[in-house]
Amino acid sequence: MYDLAIIWDWIAFAVRWLHVVTAIAWIGSSFYFVALDLGLKKVPHLPVGAHGEEWQVHGGGFYHIQKYLVAPENMPDHLVWFKWESYATWLSGAALLMVVYWVGAELFLIDPAKADLSVWQAVLISAGSLTIGWICYDFLCKSRLGEHPTFLMFLLFSVLVIMSWGYDQIFTGRAALLHLGAFTATIMTANVFFIIMPNQRIVVKDLQEGRIPDPKYGKIAKLRSTHNNYLTLPVVFLMLSNHYPLAFATEYSWIIAALIFLTGVTIRHYFNTLHATGTGPHWTWAVTVLIFILIAWLSTASTWDGDYDAIENQALTAYEQRYADAAGFEEVQDIVLGRCSMCHAREPVWEGMHWAPKGVHLETSADIARAAREIYMQSGVSHAMPPANITGLPAEDRIRIVRWFRSAGRDQAALARN
Template sequence: MDLVLWEWVNLCVRWLHVITAIAWIGSSFYFVHLDLSLRHRPHLPPEAGGEAWQIHGGGFYNMVKYLTAPATLPEELTWFKWEAYTTWISGFLLLCALYYRSPDLYLIDPGILALTPWQAVLASLLTLSMGWIGYDLMCRSALGRSDLRLALAGFVYLLVLAFLFAHVFSGRGALLQTGALIGTMMVANVFIVIIPNQTKVVKALLKGEKPDPALGKAAKQRSLHNNYLTLPVLFLMLSNHYPLVIGARYAWAMVGVVLIMGAAIRHFFNSRHAHKPSPWWTWIVAALGLLALVLLGLAGPADAEDAAALRGAAGDIVISRCSMCHTAEPGWPGLAAAPRGIRLDDEAMIDRNAELIRLWAVQSHVMPPGNVTEMTPEERLVLDHWTAMAAP
C-alpha cells in the first residue's frame, strides 16, 4: 500500500509541476512579447509608454502600458507571481518524493563519489541555496552594471557548477541538480527581487512620488535572465528521460551548449517581437549546438575507458544486475512495479528488450541507476557484444 501511495504522490505532484510550469512560462513569454511589441502613438496619455493591438478568441484587445500610475486604478490588480511560486514548490516536492526519498537510485553513483544518502541530500540542498546566493551576489556586484558582462559571468558560473555536480552526483543527479538550481534562481528572482521591487514602485506611484529607477532596472535585468534561462532549464528537467544525455562522459559540457542554444533561440524571438531585423544566424547557432550535443553524446559514457575485453553470458548478467527491479514484483524499496513496465526476468523478455538494454546500460551507463547492483565494466562489455548482434 505504501508503494502505491507514493506512486500516486509522484503522479499528482508531477502533474501539478507540469501544469504550473506551463502557466508560468506561458505568461512569461506572453509579457515579453507584449512588452517588446508596444508602440508609441500620438493619442496615448502622457503617462503611457506604448500600446499593442491584439486579436484572440473572436475579439480585439487594446493593451496599454503605463510607465507611471494612471489617474485611477481598479480595486483588483493582477499580480503574475503564483505561477512561479507553485512551479518551484511542486518541483521541490517532486525532488523530495523521488531524489531525496531514494538518493541511492537517483543521486548517488559510488563510481563518482561514495556518498551516503544523507550526504547526497544535504549536498543537494546546500548547493541549491549557495548557488542562488552566489548568483545574487554577482548580480548586485559591479558585474551587474553591464548586462553583457553579467551574462558571460553567469554562463561561466553555471558551467563550473555543472562540472562540480558531475563529480559529486550521478549523471542523472548532476543534470537534475543543475536544472533545479537554475529553476531556483529564476523563482528567487521573482520572489526576492522582481515582485518586491514592483511593490515598492506601485506604492511610490500611488503616493505621487518618483520611484527609485534602480528598482525597475534590477527587476528588468532579473526578468531578462529568466527569459533566457527558460529553454535551458526545460532541457535539463527533461534530460533524465534520455540516457545518452545523463550518461554521457561530457554531460556537464552539454549544459554550456544548451545555455547558448536557449539564448540564441530566445534572442531570435525577442528580436521578432520587437519588430527588429530577424537574426536568422541564431538558428545556425542552434543547429551547431544540436550537432555539438550529438557529438558529446557519441563520446561515450563517463567510464568507457575502463572497459576490459571480456565476454560472458549476457542473460546471466541482466538477471543478476537488473531483474530485482525489472520484474513483476520488484524487490527494491520504493518501486511498486517494474520501471517503465519493462520486465527482464526471463530470457524472452531480455531478448525482446535488447535494444533498450544497449541504450541504457551500454551506450550510456544510466542503468543500473547509480550502479547500485555494481555492474562491472567487463559485464557491460559483454552486453555490448551481445546487444550489437541481438538488437534490431
C-alpha cells in the same frame, strides 16, 4: 511495506503533473509578456507616463494594452499580479525533487562510483547547492557588475558551467542534469520572489501615497527578468533530460548541459528580436543547429572500455544488497537475462538499438539488484516492459518478479522490528 512503492509512484506522478501544469502557466505568461513588451508601439496621444501600446485579437475579442514604465498617474481599482505561476512551479518542483531524488536517494541520487555519500550528505548537498547558488548570483547582480549586463550574463554562464561539472562529479548523471535545472529554476523564482515583486510593491506604494516612484526599481527588475527570459528554455531541456540517456548517461553530459544554455540564448535572441523589429536574425538558427549537432556528437563520444568484470564486482549498497539476497533473486536474474538484457545492455544486440533504453543496464546480478524497483514497477506490477511484450514474458514470470521484490520488503521490515 512493498505497497508503498506503488503509492509513492502515484504520489510522484501527481506531483509531476502539478509541476508540468504550473510550469506551462509560468513559462507561457513569461513568454507572452516578453513578446508584448518588445512589440509595444509608441503612438501619438498616449496617456501621461505610458511607454507604448499594442492591439491584440484572441478568442473572438480585441484587447487594447498599454504599458507604463514606472506607473500610471492613478492606481487602478483592480490590479492583477503575476506571481503564483512562478511560486507554484518552484514549490511543486521542490516537492518532486524530494519525492523522487531525496526519498529515493540510494537509487536515483547517489552514485557510489563518483562519491560514496550517505543519504543525509547527498540531500544536504542537493538542498545547500540550490540555496548557495541563489546567494552568490544575487550578490553578483547587486555588485557593480549589475551595471554591465553583458559581462554579468557571461559570468552567469561560467557559473552554470562550473555547477554542471560539479554536479556531474557527485551525483548520478540523471540527478546531475536535473539539479542543474533546479539550480537555474531556483534563481529564476527567487528573482520573482525577492526582487521583481518587492520592487513592484515599492512602486505601487509610492503611487498610493502620492510619491513619484523611482525608476531604478523598474531597471533592477528588468535585469532579473531578462535573465529569466534567457534561462527558461535550458531549464525545460534539463527537466526533460532524465527521459533521454543520451543526454544524462554519457561521459560529457556536463558539457552537453552547458551547451544547451547557449542554444537558449540563440533561440531567445531570435524571438526577442522578431517581436521587437518584426524580423529575426536567421543566423541564430544555423548556430543553434550546429550546437545541437555538437551535442549529439558528444553524446556518443564515450570512453567505455567494456570492463564488465569491474562492473560485476562493484560493491552494492545496503539498499541494493537486500534485493540481491532476497528469495527468488536467482529466478528473477534468469528471467531478466533471458527477456530484457538483449536491449538493456551496454552494447545492445537488438537490431537497430544502439543504447540501452533510459540508460538502464540489466546484464549482471549487480545491475539487476540496482534496478530492482524499476523491474518491479515496469515488468511486475505493470506490463510496460518488455514493450508490447515483444520477448514473450509470461504471466507467471511477472508473478515471480513481484514475489521477489516483495520478499525483500518483508525481510527489511522484519529486520526493522528486530
